[in-house]
Amino acid sequence: MSENNKNDNKQNKKKRSIWIFPASVFALYILLFLLDSSKTMSALTYATRLFVSIIPILAVVIIFMFLFNLIDEKKLKHFIDGSPRFIQYMAMLLLGTLSHGPIYAWYPLMKEFMDKGISNGSIAIFLYARGIKLSLLPMLIVYFGFEYAFVLTVVMLFFSCIQGFLVDILMKNPPQTS
Amino acid sequence: MNNKKSKIQIFIKTSKGFLKNIPMMIGVILLISLIKTFVSFETISTLFIGKPLVDTALGAIFGSILAGNSINSYIIGKEMLASGISLLAVTSFLVAWVTVGFVQIPVESKILGGRFTLIRNSLSVILSICISMTTIWIIGGIS
Numbered sequence: 001m002s003e004n005n006k007n008d009n010k011q012n013k014k015k016r017s018i019w020i021f022p023a024s025v026f027a028l029y030i031l032l033f034l035l036d037s038s039k040t041m042s043a044l045t046y047a048t049r050l051f052v053s054i055i056p057i058l059a060v061v062i063i064f065m066f067l068f069n070l071i072d073e074k075k076l077k078h079f080i081d082g083s084p085r086f087i088q089y090m091a092m093l094l095l096g097t098l099s100h101g102p103i104y105a106w107y108p109l110m111k112e113f114m115d116k117g118i119s120n121g122s123i124a125i126f127l128y129a130r131g132i133k134l135s136l137l138p139m140l141i142v143y144f145g146f147e148y149a150f151v152l153t154v155v156m157l158f159f160s161c162i163q164g165f166l167v168d169i170l171m172k173n174p175p176q177t178s
Numbered sequence: 179m180n181n182k183k184s185k186i187q188i189f190i191k192t193s194k195g196f197l198k199n200i201p202m203m204i205g206v207i208l209l210i211s212l213i214k215t216f217v218s219f220e221t222i223s224t225l226f227i228g229k230p231l232v233d234t235a236l237g238a239i240f241g242s243i244l245a246g247n248s249i250n251s252y253i254i255g256k257e258m259l260a261s262g263i264s265l266l267a268v269t270s271f272l273v274a275w276v277t278v279g280f281v282q283i284p285v286e287s288k289i290l291g292g293r294f295t296l297i298r299n300s301l302s303v304i305l306s307i308c309i310s311m312t313t314i315w316i317i318g319g320i321s
Binding site for chain 1: 192249
């Protein structure tokens with residue numbers, strides 16, 4: 001009974017902590033509204049537009065998470081354990097490069113990956129490779145030239161793998177995730 | 179029939195798990211919008227001091243703090259170049275902008291864990307400087 005109460009308390013605490021960050025930002029908005037109402041309102045308008053623009057990305061992420069949850073966990077674990085780390089890195093590098101939208105929209109899917117045994121380094125590779133914006137490459141070329149854009153993209157791909165490797169080394173003994 | 183039912187249950191479970199993160203994401207969006215509205219990007223370029231290595235580190239720090247659409251970073255980067263800031267500093271700024279997210283740290287640590295977030299973001303800041311140096315070194319070699 002007391003164990004159940006402890007778990008309930010823990011869950012309630014966790015639920016409440018989710019609201020601390022947005023509530024703090026909201027408090028900041030109220031404070032800034034008192035100082036400069038017009039700028040704060042334009043920030044709020046921008047935030048609304050930003051949120052609406054990422055709704056399609058969020059829908060894609062939910063679908064990905066759903067499809068990932070359909071995979072048999074035991075089979076997946078067996079596959080991950082059996083496949084070389086290099087293959088994981090390359091797969092996540094490709095997925096990260098092709099992914100769209102803001103980074104925070106992808107965190108829940110990455111959490112699913114983590115929980116199913118995909119290495120921390122592979123997740124770091126996905127998140128780092130997201131910095132390579134293939135759709136914006138023409139824009140980068142227009143602003144900084146082809147040579148610069150090409151070299152920067154290739155170097156970023158290479159360093160994505162280095163980051164994954166380093167994260168895996170540094171997270172050798174990751175703490176238990178609740 | 180059972181299979182269909184279990185798929186629906188999995189979908190509901192997935193959606194519930196995902197929706198839990200929405201308040202945190204809204205917090206990040208609100209914070210990004212505040213930074214974009216209140217921080218004048220033109221004044222950022224005045225903070226660089228003209229020493230390549232220090233400017234490269236500053237570029238990485240500013241790129242880590244600021245967030246938003248990458249197109250904005252290209253525009254600011256171009257302005258920085260025009261005002262005489264080195265390509266080395268501009269590159270670390272561009273790379274940090276897309277790979278590091280100080281604004282997103284509360285959400286990232288909540289979902290992916292504090293230790294992972296700290297290690298990933300710290301490495302990303304350091305690597306943005308390494309990427310900048312490597313890129314400029316290769317371009318220097320080509321031209």
